[in-house]
Amino acid sequence: GAVVSQHPSWVICKSGTSVKIECRSLDFQATTMFWYRQFPKQSLMLMATSNEGSKATYEQGVEKDKFLINHASLTLSTLTVTSAHPEDSSFYICSARDLGSTGGFGNTIYFGEGSWLTVV
Amino acid sequence: RKEVEQDPGPFNVPEGATVAFNCTYSNSASQSFFWYRQDCRKEPKLLMSVYSSGNEDGRFTAQLNRASQYISLLIRDSKLSDSATYLCVVNKDNTDKLIFGTGTRLQVFP
Numbered sequence: 104g105a106v107v108s109q110h111p112s113w114v115i116c117k118s119g120t121s122v123k124i125e126c127r128s129l130d131f132q133a134t135t136m137f138w139y140r141q142f143p144k145q146s147l148m149l150m151a152t153s154n155e156g157s158k159a160t161y162e163q164g165v166e167k168d169k170f171l172i173n174h175a176s177l178t179l180s181t182l183t184v185t186s187a188h189p190e191d192s193s194f195y196i197c198s199a200r201d202l203g204s205t206g207g208f209g210n211t212i213y214f215g216e217g218s219w220l221t222v223v
Numbered sequence: 224r225k226e227v228e229q230d231p232g233p234f235n236v237p238e239g240a241t242v243a244f245n246c247t248y249s250n251s252a253s254q255s256f257f258w259y260r261q262d263c264r265k266e267p268k269l270l271m272s273v274y275s276s277g278n279e280d281g282r283f284t285a286q287l288n289r290a291s292q293y294i295s296l297l298i299r300d301s302k303l304s305d306s307a308t309y310l311c312v313v314n315k316d317n318t319d320k321l322i323f324g325t326g327t328r329l330q331v332f333p
Contacts, residue, residue, distance in 0.1 A: 137319070137320060145325060146310070146325040146326060147267065147310075147323040149315075194264070196266055196267075198321070210272070214267060215266065216266050217265070
């Protein structure tokens with residue numbers, strides 16, 4: 104079945120540096136991908152919608168200059184956490200919908216494995 | 224008010240028990256409803272979609288009440304492997320964006 108892959112799974116970085124997380128749809132094309140963040144014991148919160156070939160749209164309260172999103176191809180979206188600080192430490196996860204697949208809404212949305220970011 | 228509200232639990236139940244989780248959502252424009260399961264430090268995985276007529280998948284039964292904006296999940300004959308966090312999820316404004324509840328933690332003990 105369709106798979107969405109994220110890389111890296113784990114990353115530790117120093118405060119003030121930038122970190123890039125990749126989200127790939129492995130066997131389908133995704134014009135839209137979504138980025139979520141989950142702090143410990145909290146729900147997944149939608150950060151932004153990544154749109155292939157155009158600017159990402161950000162949810163209220165999410166700083167677009169801090170969380171840079173690039174969706175340069177139909178199978179790859181990247182999230183760059185710029186000037187990372189310890190409070191950015193979180194679980195970042197992407198999802199994409201395989202519009203070419205039959206089946207209900209829920210059966211065509213795929214999540215990446217997630218990326219754990221720790222900023223020290 | 225949170226867009227999707229759940230009792231965080233934890234629910235501690237013995238094997239074989241029946242347990243029910245409830246969820247309310249605030250966005251009346253939502254058209255798609257799901258229960259996801261999330262294991263510790265892992266990505267969420269779809270457990271089942273929820274339909275207006277109610278639906279069952281093995282030991283799991285989901286119900287939706289659009290008028291009350293209420294969703295439920297019933298797990299029968301709990302197994303140790305059911306221990307996880309169960310996330311109530313709705314889509315936002317009939318889009319592909321998903322709004323997650325904080326999850327209800329279930330711990331099944333022997």
